[in-house]
Amino acid sequence: MDxxxxxxxxxxxxxxxxxxLPFRANAAADDAIAAFTxxxxxxxxxVTLTAPEIAENGNTVPISVEAEGAVSIMVLAAxxxxxxxxxxxxxxxxxxxxxxTRIRLAGTQDVIAIAKMADGSFAKASSNVKVTIGxxxx
Amino acid sequence: MAEGVKPRVxxxxxxxxxxxxxxxxxxxxxxxxxxxxxxDGTPIPRSIINRFTCEFNGKSVIDIQMEPAxxxxxxxxxxxxxPEAGDLKFTWYDDDGSVYEDVKSVAIG
Numbered sequence: 570m571d572x573x574x575x576x577x578x579x580x581x582x583x584x585x586x587x588x589x590l591p592f593r594a595n596a597a598a599d600d601a602i603a604a605f606t607x608x609x610x611x612x613x614x615x616v617t618l619t620a621p622e623i624a625e626n627g628n629t630v631p632i633s634v635e636a637e638g639a640v641s642i643m644v645l646a647a648x649x650x651x652x653x654x655x656x657x658x659x660x661x662x663x664x665x666x667x668x669x670t671r672i673r674l675a676g677t678q679d680v681i682a683i684a685k686m687a688d689g690s691f692a693k694a695s696s697n698v699k700v701t702i703g704x705x706x707x
Numbered sequence: 708m709a710e711g712v713k714p715r716v717x718x719x720x721x722x723x724x725x726x727x728x729x730x731x732x733x734x735x736x737x738x739x740x741x742x743x744x745x746x747d748g749t750p751i752p753r754s755i756i757n758r759f760t761c762e763f764n765g766k767s768v769i770d771i772q773m774e775p776a777x778x779x780x781x782x783x784x785x786x787x788x789x790p791e792a793g794d795l796k797f798t799w800y801d802d803d804g805s806v807y808e809d810v811k812s813v814a815i816g
Contacts, residue, residue, distance in 0.1 A: 629778045646776055650742055653774035657785075660767025664727030664786025668769065671778040673740065704778075 598645050598652035598681070605643050605656075605683060606691045615692030616642065616684035622697075627674040627704030635667035636684035636692060642668070643685075648678025673704035712736050716797055718811040722789040730761065730768075733782045734799055734807060740775035756781060756807075758800040763813075764793040789813050 616636040624630040634642045634657065644654040657668045674680070681695040717731040734756065741753030755775055761768040768787040787795065792815045799807040 633784075649776050651775060654776040655774055656772040658767075658770040658772070660762075660769060662763045662766045662768045662788050664729075664788050667786065668771070669782075669784040671782050673776045673778050 598647040601643075601645055601652055602681075602683060605685070609689075609691050611683065611691040611693040613693065615639075615686065616682055616694045618644075618680065618682040618694040618696050620680050620696040620698050623699045623701070624674065625701045627676065627700040627702055629671045629704070630674050630698060630700070631669065631671050632680060633667060633669035634682045634684075635665065636682075636686070637666060638687050639666045639684040639692075640687055641685050642666075643683045644672070645681040645683070646672065646674055646678060647681060649673070649675045654680075674698060674700045675703045676700050712801075712805070712807055714797065714799060714807050714809045716795075716809050716811055718795055719813065720811075721814050721816050724815050725788065725790055727786045727788050728813070729784065729786055730795065731782070731784045732759070732761075732797055732809075733780060735780050736799075736801075738775070738777060738779045738781060742775070754802050756799045756801050759783060760798045760800075761785070761787065762796045762798075763787055763789065764791070768795070789815070791815065 619633045634644060636642055639659060641656055641658040643656045645652045646654050654672050659666050677699045679695045679697050684692045712735060714734040719728050722728050736756050739751055739754040743751050745751055753775060757773050759771045759773060769785050793813060795811045795813060797809045
């Protein structure tokens with residue numbers, strides 16, 4: 570079988586995608602979660618994290634979080650060199666407890682949102698984002 | 708102080724009493740993460756905005772703790788309840804101690 574120029578290019582791209590793929594939740598992310606929740610159990614429902622399935626540019630990935638009745642929401646990117654992204658604390662004049670922003674992702678990874686509810690319970694949501702070009706430089 | 712920092716806020720000038728309004732904020736800032744290296748291979752020191760707050764007549768709407776993973780030119784969109792006429796005050800806190808502010812007045816009607 571002869572490889573055309575097009576086949577060769579496609580193969581090359583596939584190989585690159587494979588090597589870039591798996592980042593996984595690291596110890597620093599677990600520490601950050603423990604510091605925020607104090608080790609409390611987290612419910613799976615109650616917080617909504619909206620993130621794209623595929624992000625072409627890891628420098629600006631639009632995300633939004635929403636949790637009805639939340640006091641604060643912490644967002645983590647487990648595969649970044651430093652997992653913290655930001656903590657949104659809602660005040661008494663907040664409307665819907667939601668916020669949107671744009672974040673940097675170093676590579677394909679899970680983005681995690683943990684909401685602290687008014688009654689002291691916690692809820693967690695995560696979303697896998699595939700990143701084509703990482704956004705941390707270096 | 709970082710150069711060329713300019714806050715932009717989109718807020719309605721009028722709202723019905725008790726209405727939740729959407730606020731959009733953007734501030735031009737390079738948000739240097741501390742991860743990048745310059746041509747010599749030495750790391751460029753971190754220089755970001757680390758906190759953003761919004762208040763309505765002195766009462767907190769949102770308080771955001773920011774890490775280096777927030778993108779260049781930080782953008783935030785959130786909602787605030789407007790029970791009466793007043794001022795929305797937006798404040799950004801830079802790593803270098805600079806504070807950037809913007810105020811938008813909201814009328815009832």
